[in-house]
Amino acid sequence: MRVIHLNTYDGNGGAGRAAYRLNTALKRTGVKSDLFTYIKMGKRPDIEALYPGLLPKFFATLRILAERYLPRFYEKDLKVPFSLSFFGKDIHKHPALQHADIIHLHWINHGFLNPQDIAKLALLNKPIVWTLHDSNTFTGGCHVRFDCQHYLNSCGLCPLLKDPEPDDISHQTWERKNKAYAKLPATFISPSNWLGSAAKNSGLLKHKAVFTIPNTLETDVFKPQDKQQAKLALGLSPGDFVLLSGFMPSKKDAHKGTSYLVNAIDLWLQKRPDLGSKVTLIVFGNKKNQLPPPFKIPVKFLGTIHQDEVLAQAYAAADAFLTTSLDDNLPNTVMESLACGTPVISFTTGGIPDMVKHQENGYLAKYKDAIDFMQGLEWIFTHPNKPQLNQNARDTVMQNFSEEVVAQKHMQLYQKLIKENGAI
Numbered sequence: 001m002r003v004i005h006l007n008t009y010d011g012n013g014g015a016g017r018a019a020y021r022l023n024t025a026l027k028r029t030g031v032k033s034d035l036f037t038y039i040k041m042g043k044r045p046d047i048e049a050l051y052p053g054l055l056p057k058f059f060a061t062l063r064i065l066a067e068r069y070l071p072r073f074y075e076k077d078l079k080v081p082f083s084l085s086f087f088g089k090d091i092h093k094h095p096a097l098q099h100a101d102i103i104h105l106h107w108i109n110h111g112f113l114n115p116q117d118i119a120k121l122a123l124l125n126k127p128i129v130w131t132l133h134d135s136n137t138f139t140g141g142c143h144v145r146f147d148c149q150h151y152l153n154s155c156g157l158c159p160l161l162k163d164p165e166p167d168d169i170s171h172q173t174w175e176r177k178n179k180a181y182a183k184l185p186a187t188f189i190s191p192s193n194w195l196g197s198a199a200k201n202s203g204l205l206k207h208k209a210v211f212t213i214p215n216t217l218e219t220d221v222f223k224p225q226d227k228q229q230a231k232l233a234l235g236l237s238p239g240d241f242v243l244l245s246g247f248m249p250s251k252k253d254a255h256k257g258t259s260y261l262v263n264a265i266d267l268w269l270q271k272r273p274d275l276g277s278k279v280t281l282i283v284f285g286n287k288k289n290q291l292p293p294p295f296k297i298p299v300k301f302l303g304t305i306h307q308d309e310v311l312a313q314a315y316a317a318a319d320a321f322l323t324t325s326l327d328d329n330l331p332n333t334v335m336e337s338l339a340c341g342t343p344v345i346s347f348t349t350g351g352i353p354d355m356v357k358h359q360e361n362g363y364l365a366k367y368k369d370a371i372d373f374m375q376g377l378e379w380i381f382t383h384p385n386k387p388q389l390n391q392n393a394r395d396t397v398m399q400n401f402s403e404e405v406v407a408q409k410h411m412q413l414y415q416k417l418i419k420e421n422g423a424i
Contacts, residue, residue, distance in 0.1 A: 001031055001032065001101050001102065001411075001414060001415070001418070002032045002033075002034075002099060002100050002101045002102070003026060003031055003032070003033040003034070003100065003101065003102040003104055003414065004033075004034050004035075004036060004096050004097060004100040004102070004103055004104065005019050005022065005023050005033065005034065005035040005036065005104045005106060006036055006037075006038075006050070006091075006103070006104065006105050006106060006108060006112075006113075007019040007035065007036075007037050007038075007106040007107050007108070008037065008038045008039065008064075008107055008108055008109060008110050008111075008112040009037055009038070009039060009041065009107075009110075010035075010037045010039075010040050010041060010042045010044065010047045013107070014133065014329075014331065014332050015106050015107035015133035015134075016037075016106075016107070017332055018106070018131070018133065018191070018215040018216075018332065019035055019106040019107075019131075020035060020044075020047065021215065021216050021217055021218065021403075022131075022215065022216060022406065022407070022410065023035040023046070024046070024218070024403070025216050025403035025404070025406060025407040026407050026410065026411070027046075028403060028407070029404070029407045029408070029411065031407075031411060031414075034048065034096065035047050035048070036048050036049070036050045036096055037049060037050065038050055038051075038060055038089065038108075038110075038111070038112040039057060039060045039061065039064065040052070048096075050091060050094060050096070051089075060089075060111065062111075063087040063088070063089070063110070063111025063112075064110045064111045066086070066087055066111060067083060067084065067085075067086065067087055067109065067110045067111040068110060070084055070086065071083065071084055071141070074161050074162060074163075074169050075160050075161060075162065076160055076161065076162055078160055080142060080143075080144050080146075080160055081134075081136075081142070081143040081144060082141045082142050082143070082160055083109045083110070083136055083141055083143065084141060084169065084173060085109070085114045085115060085141075085173055085176070085177070086114060087111040087114060088111060088112060088113045088114030088115075088116065088117040088118075089111075089112060089113065089117060090117050090120055091113070091117065091121075092117075092120040092121050092123050092124055097121075097124060097126075098124070100126065101126065101127070101414075101418055102126065102127050102128075102129060102414050102417065102418065103121060103124065103126055103127070103128045103129070104128075104129045104130075104131070105118075105128065105129070105130040105131070105186075106130075106131050106133060107133045107134075109136060109143075114176075115173075115176040115177045115179065115180035115181075116176070116180060118180050118181075118184060119179070119180035119181075119183040119184055121184065122183045122184050122185060125421075126421065127185075127187070127414070127417035127418060127420075127421050128184065128185065128186040128187070129186070129187050129188075129189060129413070129414070129417070130186050130187070130188050130189070131188075131189045131190075131191065132188060132189065132190045132191070132195055132196075132199055132329070133191070133329060134195075134329060135151070135195065135198065137177075137188070137199070137204070137205070138151055138198070138199050138202035138203075138204040138205045139151045139155060139170075139174070139202075139204075140154075140155030140156070140158060140169075140170030140171055140172075140173045140174035140177075141155070141158065141160070141169065141170045141173050142158070142160055142170075144327045145198070145327065146326070146327055150170070151198070151202050151203065151204075152201055152202060152203060153203045154171060154174050154175070154178070154203050155170040155171050155173070155174040155203075156168055156170060156171030156174070157171075158170035158171075174203070174204065177204055178203075178204055181204060181205070181208070186208065187208070187209045187211065187413070187417060188205060188208055188209065188210045188211070189210075189211050189212070189213050189410075189413070190210055190211070190212050190213075190329075191212070191213065191214050191215045191329055191330035191351060192212065192214070192329050192330040192350065192351020192354050193212055193351065193354055194329075194349075194350050194351045194353075194354070195329050195330075195350070195351060196210050196211075196212040211413060213406065213409045213410060213413070214330055214354065214400065214401050214406060215330050215332065215335065215401070215406065216401055216402065216403050216405075216406035216407070217332065217335055217336060217339055217397070217401065217403075218308065218403070219339055219397060219398060219402050219403065221308050221309060221312055222308070222311075222312045222315065222335075222336045222339035222340050222397075223312065223316075223339060223340060223341075223394075224316060224340055224341030224390065224394055225312070225313065225316035225317075225340070226316075227316060227317060227319070230313050230314075230316040230317035231317045233313060233317070234282065234300070234302075234313070234314065234317050235300070236280060236282070236300070236317065237280075240278065240279065240280045241275075241278055241279045241280070241319050241381060242279075242280050242281075242282060242317055242318045242319050243279060243280070243281045243282070243318060243319065243320055243321075243322055243377075244281075244282050244283075244284070244314060244315065244317070244318035244320070244321045244322065244337070244342070245261065245281065245282075245283050245321070245322045245323065246283070246284060246285050246323065246333050247283075247284070247285030256324065256325055256326075257324035257325055257326040257347070257368070258324065260324040260347075260368065260370045260373060261322060261324040261373070262294065262295060263370040264324075264370045264371075264373040264374040264377065265281070265295060265296065265297060265374075265377070266296060267370060267371060267374040268374045268377050268378065269296055269297065271374070271378070272378075275297070276296070276297055276298075279297050279298075279381075280297065280298045280299070280300060281295055281297055281298070281299045281300070282299070282300045282301075282302060282314060282317070282318065283299060283300070283301050283302065284301075284302040284303070284304070284305050284311065284314055285302075285303075285304055285305070302314060311336070312336070312340055315336055315337045315339075315340035315342050316340045316341065316342065318337070318342050319342070319343075319380065319381075319386070320342065320343050320344070320345055320362075320377070320380045321333065321334070321337035321342050321343070321344045321345070322344075322345050322346075322377075323344065323345075323346045323347075323352070324346070324347060324373065325346070325347070325349065325350065325352070326347065326349060326367075326368065327349060327350055328349065328350040328351065328352060329350055329351050330350075330351040330352075330354060330355070331350075331351075331352065334346065334352055334355050334356065335355055335397060335401055337393070338355060338356075338361060338362075338393040338394065338396050338397050339393075339394065339397040339401075340393075340394075341390040341391065341393050341394045342390065342393060343361055343362040343363070343380055343389050343390065343392075343393050344356050344361070344362035344363075344393070345362060345363045345365065345373065345376040345377060345380065346362070346363075346364060346365065347364070347365050347366070347367050347368065347369075347373070348364040348365065348366060348367055349367055352364070355396065355397075355400075355401070357392075357396065359379065360392050361389065361392040361393040361395075361396050362376075362380075362393070363375075363376030363379050363380060364376075
């Protein structure tokens with residue numbers, strides 16, 4: 001079995017990491033699996049550029065920039081990612097695709113594959129699998145739906161656009177996708193039950209096969225460590241109660257919900273004024289030119305972490321990982337934290353409940369409820385058996401999201417599709 005995975009970027013963002021991890025997991029089980037990207041920025045030898053060379057990279061960069069900045073002419077300034085899918089590359093004659101038994105698409109926006117290019121993949125007469133890393137595959141442009149229901153029909157009157165109309169650019173994009181998908185006998189994978197349910201009910205995918213198979217991660221890297229030693233390695237006091245959170249560009253960021261985290265910690269300090277000397281927040285991923293939110297407890301910014309071993313140490317050092325994401329599929333950060341034996345506090349949203357079990361390996365607060373999120377902080381802080389809580393977190397990952405478990409589920413689907421396609 002030869003599988004080719006396709007993603008726009010190599011390890012840039014959650015989709016890139018998820019694609020790389022799946023590719024690695026499959027290879028470890030004996031599958032001939034390769035990951036190709038539209039543009040390669042890193043140096044991993046086990047990731048290949050679909051079209052290497054300076055000239056192809058130059059034109060790919062132009063398409064990427066165009067797809068990233070053109071939506072600004074149509075979209076309101078709401079900090080919600082939106083793709084027009086105007087530009088793309090016809091790749092169906094590429095030798096790597098010609099020789100593959102399974103073509104597995106991942107995140108293919110930013111000028112990689114537009115609907116017309118996707119439709120041409122049907123000419124290969126090979127099984128096509130497409131993992132949904134956000135909502136864009138079944139919407140007229142947005143990657144994050146929030147409470148919009150227009151994707152259930154044919155989009156249009158898009159609340160993100162400056163001039164929403166029944167036949168606006170979101171509806172036009174939806175129509176282009178609908179025409180392409182009619183030619184494409186693809187099978188879709190959702191990493192979470194939440195996104196899978198939305199996909200099955202969407203106007204674009206309601207007649208397509210949608211399976212739920214989670215992402216995976218390296219459980220031999222993201223694993224429990226001695227918490228006191230991990231804290232010391234980060235320059236923290238072993239006796240501190242350490243909270244960890246990921247990239248938070250600003251208090252007004254629409255997708256990450258950072259303001260709720262600020263408010264929850266403020267409420268906790270009002271309830272327990274003495275915590276200012278006992279609790280430390282560490283944050284990874286912040287850009288140097290971004291002003292941090294106004295937290296009232298000591299904060300240590302780790303910046304962008306490029307080594308997984310260092311990131312795993314940060315998770316292991318924490319007593320709880322915090323995420324106030326308002327709309328997320330199956331976030332890598334939550335799975336990484338649990339794998340390191342660190343419980344998670346989050347809102348009940350997206351695919352996070354697939355991983356976080358309320359008051360078993362973390363705390364699921366009511367959506368957009370800073371008070372309940374604060375209760376989660378208090379619950380973990382006062383938990384009488386933290387070692388058991390940490391073990392529950394690790395067990396969740398090993399039983400449901402380990403490389404072996406997830407690779408086997410993908411292999412079973414691949415074999416089913418190959419057999420149905422008549423290739424074997």
